[in-house]
Structures are given as structure tokens and as C-alpha cells.
Amino acid sequence: MSTAIAGFTEQCARINHRIARAARAAGREGAGVTLVAVSKQQPEARIEAALAAGQRVFGENRVQEAAARWAHRREGLQLRLIGQLQSNKAEDAVALFDAIESLDRPSLARALAEAMDRLDRRPEIFVQVNTGAEPQKGGVLPGHADAFIATLRRDFQIEPAGLMVIPPMEEEPAMHFALLARIAARNGISRLSMGMSGDFETAVRLGATHVRIGSELFGPRPLAIRTE
Ligand SMILES: *Cc1c(COP(=O)(O)O)cnc(C)c1O
DSSP: OOHHHHHHHHHHHHHHHHHHHHHHHTTOTTOOOEEEEEOTTOOHHHHHHHHHTTOOEEEESOHHHHHHHHGGGOTTOEEEEOSOOOGGGHHHHHHHOSEEEEEOSHHHHHHHHHHHHHHTOOOEEEEEBOTTOOTTSOSBOGGGHHHHHHHHHHHSOOOOOEEEOOOOTTSOHHHHHHHHHHHHHHTTOOEEEOOOTTTHHHHHHTTOSEEEESHHHHOOOSOGGGOO
């Protein structure tokens, strides 16, 4: 086994161990927590190592970058879109991804619903919630989340599989994760995509079912300016 593959396997095991420990501490042992390997901007060699090590679930934040990276070896993978999505790319996103985690507005819901009908393909849809009400971030405001989820169900026949959050950088993430969990519970939604390299254990303690981990798993992204 090459050192790159062994290195990935080892780092993956370490993270899974930390996930399991956090789940145990919260009385969630046995809870399914999916480790989403965030591959955006990572060099091809690291992706190859991850694939060779058996990683199959990947997160990307841009549709075109993801298509270039994955379209030719799509088979057997689970691809998740975790970045903001423009309505004019909805069809490309539906065609490529198994899950779209960033639905946050009716215009995009319409575009996704139409694309899903046209392509007869139904990726899992997560609603992104902007718990910190940050203007530069996507996501529905927490106070609008219940109404938005009701609109998805009633007007677009979209049943959200989960909720997603990216907490503000400078705040304690726990209260944001707890808020997301409360919104999900009162809307009958069971999956929570929350937690990144710096805070995934907190997220697991608060109920995360999907943690999105990039730099801690692969190493730092070389093009650090293009992270969001
Ligand atoms: C880049 C990104 C991540 C991964 O971030 P790391 O800090 O490298 O783990 C997770 N979620 C989203 C939405 C991202 O854009």
C-alpha cells in the first residue's frame, strides 16, 4: 500500500474514532454518522488515495468543479453538494449529485423540482439554515425555516431529508447545532448535516448524522482563498 493511501486510511480511522467517542459521550452509540469527505480544491493525488483507501462519500461545493472531478468515475460513489447553488445550475446538480444540501429559497426549490421531474432523478434534499443570519451566507433564516419547509412540502412536493448549517466562524458552534436540531425535530426531519474539521465532535454530540470534513481528513486545501 502506498504511503498516501495508508495515510488517508489512518486519518480516516482517527476521525471515525473521535466521532464514535463523541457519540458515546452523548449516549448516541450506534448512531449512524456519515463521514462526508469534502474533496473541493484538493489535489488529485489525495483524491486517488482516498478512493484507493475505500472512501465513497464525498462533498463538493461547486457543480462544475465536481462534474470535472467526478463525472468520469461516478459509479459506486455518493456525491453531496454542500455549496450554494444557482437556479440555472439546478439541472446539472440534479444530474450529478445524490444529495443537495443547500436548498434555501423558493426559486431554487422550483428549479430543482422541475429538474427532478425532467430527469426523473430524486437526490436527497437538505434545507440549509443560516442560524447566524449572516448576510454573505446561504440558508433560510431560522425564523423562516418552518414556513419554508411547509412550502416545500405543499407547493413543490419536496420532502426534505435533512437540514444543514455552517455556523458563524467567530461564534461557539454548539448553540447553532442545537438550534438546527430543534428546527429539525419540530418539523419531523431526522438528518442533520453539521460539523466540519474544527467542530465535528460538538456536532456529533448534538445529533449530527453527517459531518463534512475537508482539511482534517485530506490536509489543508492548497487554494485557501476559494473556500466558500
Ligand atoms: C469546505 C467546507 C467544509 C469542510 O471544511 P473543513 O474545515 O476543511 O473541514 C464543510 N462544509 C462546507 C459547506 C464547506 O464549504
